[in-house]
Amino acid sequence: MKHLAISTALAASLIATAVAAQDLRFGYTDPISSLDPQLNNHAGDHNAGQMFWAALTPKDTKGPVPWLAESWTLIDPTTWEFKIRDNANWSDGTPVTADDIAFSYARVRDVPGSVASFRGFVRTIASVEAKDPKTVIIKTNVPNPLLPTNLSTVYVVSKHVGETATTEDYNSGKALITQGPYKLESYVPGDRVVMTRNEEFWGTRPEWKTVTFRYIANPAARTAALLAGDVDVIDKVSLSDLQSLRENDKVTVHDYPGLRVLLLQPSFNPAPNPFITDKAGKPLDKNPLLDQRVREALNIAINRDLIADRVLRGGATVASQWMPEGTFGYDPETGPIAFDVDRAKALLAEAGYPDGFKLTMHVPGERYPMAPEAAQAIAQFWTRIGVETQVEVVPFSVYSGKANANEYAMATIAWGNGTGEGTYAMTTILGTVSKEKGLGASNWGRYSSAEHDRLLEAATSEFDDAKREAIIRDAVKVVSKDVGVIPLFHYKNIWASRKGLKVTPWTSDRSVPMQVTSE
Amino acid sequence: MTTGVWLLRRILQAVLVVLAMSVIVFVGMHFVGSPVDVLLSQESTLEDRERLIRDLGLDQPIWIQYVNFLVSALHGEMGRSFVYNTPAVTLILQRLPATLELAFAALILAVVIGVPLGLFAGLKPNNPLARLITTGSILGFSLPTFWVGLLLIMVFSVQMGLLPASGRGETVRFLGAEWSFPTLDGLRHLILPAINLSLFKVSMVIRLTRSGVREVVALDYVKFARAKGLSPLRIVRMHILRNTMIPLVTVLGLELGSTIAFAVVTESIFAWPGAGKLILDSINALDRPVVVAYLLVVVTLFVTINLIVDILYRILDPRVRIGGGAR
Numbered sequence: 001m002k003h004l005a006i007s008t009a010l011a012a013s014l015i016a017t018a019v020a021a022q023d024l025r026f027g028y029t030d031p032i033s034s035l036d037p038q039l040n041n042h043a044g045d046h047n048a049g050q051m052f053w054a055a056l057t058p059k060d061t062k063g064p065v066p067w068l069a070e071s072w073t074l075i076d077p078t079t080w081e082f083k084i085r086d087n088a089n090w091s092d093g094t095p096v097t098a099d100d101i102a103f104s105y106a107r108v109r110d111v112p113g114s115v116a117s118f119r120g121f122v123r124t125i126a127s128v129e130a131k132d133p134k135t136v137i138i139k140t141n142v143p144n145p146l147l148p149t150n151l152s153t154v155y156v157v158s159k160h161v162g163e164t165a166t167t168e169d170y171n172s173g174k175a176l177i178t179q180g181p182y183k184l185e186s187y188v189p190g191d192r193v194v195m196t197r198n199e200e201f202w203g204t205r206p207e208w209k210t211v212t213f214r215y216i217a218n219p220a221a222r223t224a225a226l227l228a229g230d231v232d233v234i235d236k237v238s239l240s241d242l243q244s245l246r247e248n249d250k251v252t253v254h255d256y257p258g259l260r261v262l263l264l265q266p267s268f269n270p271a272p273n274p275f276i277t278d279k280a281g282k283p284l285d286k287n288p289l290l291d292q293r294v295r296e297a298l299n300i301a302i303n304r305d306l307i308a309d310r311v312l313r314g315g316a317t318v319a320s321q322w323m324p325e326g327t328f329g330y331d332p333e334t335g336p337i338a339f340d341v342d343r344a345k346a347l348l349a350e351a352g353y354p355d356g357f358k359l360t361m362h363v364p365g366e367r368y369p370m371a372p373e374a375a376q377a378i379a380q381f382w383t384r385i386g387v388e389t390q391v392e393v394v395p396f397s398v399y400s401g402k403a404n405a406n407e408y409a410m411a412t413i414a415w416g417n418g419t420g421e422g423t424y425a426m427t428t429i430l431g432t433v434s435k436e437k438g439l440g441a442s443n444w445g446r447y448s449s450a451e452h453d454r455l456l457e458a459a460t461s462e463f464d465d466a467k468r469e470a471i472i473r474d475a476v477k478v479v480s481k482d483v484g485v486i487p488l489f490h491y492k493n494i495w496a497s498r499k500g501l502k503v504t505p506w507t508s509d510r511s512v513p514m515q516v517t518s519e
Numbered sequence: 520m521t522t523g524v525w526l527l528r529r530i531l532q533a534v535l536v537v538l539a540m541s542v543i544v545f546v547g548m549h550f551v552g553s554p555v556d557v558l559l560s561q562e563s564t565l566e567d568r569e570r571l572i573r574d575l576g577l578d579q580p581i582w583i584q585y586v587n588f589l590v591s592a593l594h595g596e597m598g599r600s601f602v603y604n605t606p607a608v609t610l611i612l613q614r615l616p617a618t619l620e621l622a623f624a625a626l627i628l629a630v631v632i633g634v635p636l637g638l639f640a641g642l643k644p645n646n647p648l649a650r651l652i653t654t655g656s657i658l659g660f661s662l663p664t665f666w667v668g669l670l671l672i673m674v675f676s677v678q679m680g681l682l683p684a685s686g687r688g689e690t691v692r693f694l695g696a697e698w699s700f701p702t703l704d705g706l707r708h709l710i711l712p713a714i715n716l717s718l719f720k721v722s723m724v725i726r727l728t729r730s731g732v733r734e735v736v737a738l739d740y741v742k743f744a745r746a747k748g749l750s751p752l753r754i755v756r757m758h759i760l761r762n763t764m765i766p767l768v769t770v771l772g773l774e775l776g777s778t779i780a781f782a783v784v785t786e787s788i789f790a791w792p793g794a795g796k797l798i799l800d801s802i803n804a805l806d807r808p809v810v811v812a813y814l815l816v817v818v819t820l821f822v823t824i825n826l827i828v829d830i831l832y833r834i835l836d837p838r839v840r841i842g843g844g845a846r
Contacts, residue, residue, distance in 0.1 A: 031800070033602050033603050033604070034603060034604060034605075036604075039604060040560075041560045041562075042560070112604070113599060113604030114604070115558035115559065115571060115575075115601055115602065115604075116558060116559060116560035116563065117560075117563065117567060119563075119567060120562060120563060120564060120567065167604045167605070168605065171605070188687075188690075188697070188792065189603070189610070189613055189614075189792070190613075190614060190792040190796065190797060191686065191687060191790075191792035192686070214685070214686055214790070215790065215792075216685055216686075216790040217787065217790070217796075218787045218788060218790065220669055220788070221672075221684070221685050221787065221788050221789065221790050222790075224669065224672040224673070224676065224677060224684045224685065225684045225685040225686070225790065227676075227677040227684070228672065228676035228677050228680065228683065228684035228685075229680065230676070230683050230684050230685055230686065366803070395551075395803070396557060396803065397551055397552045397554075397556075397557050397802075397803060397804070397805045398551060398552045400552065400556035400557050401552040401553050401556040402552075404556050413561070415561065416561070418562070424562070427562075428561060428562045433565075435564070435565040435566060438564040438565070438566065439564075441561070441562060441563055441564045441565060441567075441568075442561045442562070
């Protein structure tokens with residue numbers, strides 16, 4: 001027994017020394033569905049994908065992940081020319097060519113088994129041609145100023161290996177001929193990905209020689225793994241652990257404002273809604289949420305500061321619109337939403353509901369952090385102005401279908417603002433639902449404004465950045481006046497690391513080891 | 520009844536159970552909602568949605584989907600996971616070794632710790648230590664696994680820094696799967712989750728052994744053996760323990776099955792990459808092929824374990840053999 005204890009201690013010290021200063025072990029929240037970078041547009045898949053693959057264009061020019069294009073020019077409104085970096089090579093030594101780009105954008109349209117496809121990002125592309133091995137001509141079917149932004153999300157895979165590769169080949173590592181800063185060492189599904197630095201890499205070489213991704217979905221387990229020294233960094237720190245981690249002198253917390261917004265989507269369905277009744281429980285003959293004054297009353301009855309501070313424990317910043325301050329499309333003139341109970345009551349009375357009504361709001365259970373807790377607080381604020389509100393917490397598997405079918409009176413959605421600019425939400429959350437135009441896929445409240453749609457169209461065909469931003473800001477004003485959605489807060493990105501490490505955020509919400517540096 | 524007929528009947532029963540299960544899962548998951556809504560990313564358009572519904576075959580009526588599933592199952596094809604785009608059975612078999620070694624480690628701990636303690640408590644019921652053991656076993660039943668797991672991590676990993684807090688250690692490959700128990704690193708990772716998972720079982724074994732021993736000690740054949748002048752050790756080994764083992768084996772067999780199938784709490788606290796976590800995620804994502812395949816694997820496991828238990832039973836208790844022969 002004594003021998004065992006000694007040998008265990010010995011082994012522990014051996015392992016401790018084996019973890020050299022050049023290794024980084026990262027505890028992740030989001031799982032990955034595969035190592036095929038074009039299979040699914042999931043957060044976890046992106047985190048791993050960025051280690052191996054670069055896209056043609058940058059997500060963030062200041063960010064730590066390189067991109068393949070040296071420069072790009074717009075030849076005419078539907079023709080783009082991209083120059084690929086001369087030194088960009090695959091890990092097997094062959095150069096990255098225009099053919100690889102063309103192959104990647106063709107494959108991404110139809111990856112077998114893909115459920116969250118990247119197809120949408122290449123939708124406007126009509127053709128991709130190789131002018132010479134290092135020059136790509138991309139023609140679009142409509143003028144699309146956002147093409148470089150769209151392409152920054154689509155990873156480029158190699159033609160010579162990828163042509164015959166299936167998702168299984170990527171998972172087994174057979175097809176992982178990469179052009180990114182790291183190479184695959186091993187992948188154990190559901191557990192870890194181990195990668196080593198690509199010493200032949202054409203871009204800036206990152207600090208860490210070996211990086212291990214550990215998948216620890218349970219927030220308490222993730223915190224414990226950091227405290228026990230099993231991992232060096234964790235992402236998406238549980239808000240309930242935040243305080244104790246801040247007080248722990250072996251750990252540093254790194255929190256920064258993020259892009260992801262939590263919104264409420266009131267239902268614009270004119271038919272009576274089963275989740276809205278009068279105080280006695282009888283259905284109302286028309287949906288009161290159709291009245292702008294009622295929506296505005298609900299909007300200003302919420303004390304957002306209190307929710308961000310107390311419910312989210314400082315893990316969020318208050319939102320006045322869908323984009324956070326300082327981003328492309330944020331409208332500084334649309335100020336903070338004032339918390340005003342008296343005016344809310346007056347507005348309700350003016351709209352013909354002096355005594356209020358009964359409302360049931362819906363929120364998915366696990367999907368959006370702290371959303372059920374925030375919803376409970378909101379229900380109390382609304383009850384205070386006479387709108388007696390109940391919260392129903394529903395598993396996401398049930399919720400998503402019903403929310404999508406516009407069955408709820410008040411739906412909750414967290415929107416990632418993945419492209420880092422305002423039109424993404426306008427297209428998906430705010431645009432009038434239209435299959436032909438591909439708009440409003442997550443417009444669960446069925447908000448519809450002709451003015452907003454006109455501005456969206458104008459913004460998505462405007463090549464001048466300054467003008468485009470002005471248009472998006474106008475759209476913010478339109479939606480705010482309409483109260484088309486009720487913005488609540490933006491989630492912060494919170495990492496925690498052992499002392500001596502620094503995590504630098506990125507304008508997108510990605511979480512990659514290249515963001516981690518030693519102090 | 521010959522063993523052959525008995526076995527055949529057992530297998531037939533299992534097939535019926537699997538069929539019934541698959542119907543329940545199909546219909547049940549159909550009513551919960553559509554996997555499409557869960558799987559699609561929020562930015563996908565209505566067109567993407569329709570395409571995915573078609574790709575997954577969800578545009579067909581549920582009974583046609585079921586018939587299609589049966590036909591391909593008969594061809595040995597259990598379907599591909601919606602989420603991972605990998606054959607469902609491959610996915611489960613990849614994760615199952617991790618769960619199996621965890622469950623067996625917990626079972627071994629339960630027997631190694633539980634039987635001696637239970638024996639002692641049963642033989643010396645008035646000894647203060649025995650009382651402590653009996654009372655203490657209540658804790659094993661009543662403390663929530665989740666909480667104990669976190670406590671173990673806090674004490675042994677965070678405070679003392681002795682053992683890793685999460686994940687599976689180094690693995691070696693044999694029998695076509697990755698196993699972690701033959702390596703030192705693997706064992707270190709295995710200790711805490713195995714203790715956590717075994718806690719309930721240890722308590723159960725203690726109580727079962729104790730009550731079994733108390734019952735047997737008072738019986739005539741034990742008295743007779745004692746009168747015959749047999750050594751106390753021999754009485755305990757041959758007469759008391761052997762008779763106590765019979766109910767114990769039955770319960771442990773069933774318990775092993777449910778541990779393998781539902782080790783999910785321990786797996787998620789210790790980030791153990793086992794099948795329990797997979798099935799939970801799959802249910803949440805309405806990943807039907809994985810859930811159906813998993814239930815199939817679990818039913819097969821249960822049937823096999825029950826079979827082994829029955830065989831052990833026949834070895835341990837001669838009455839079963841004779842009774843079985845006469846039936």
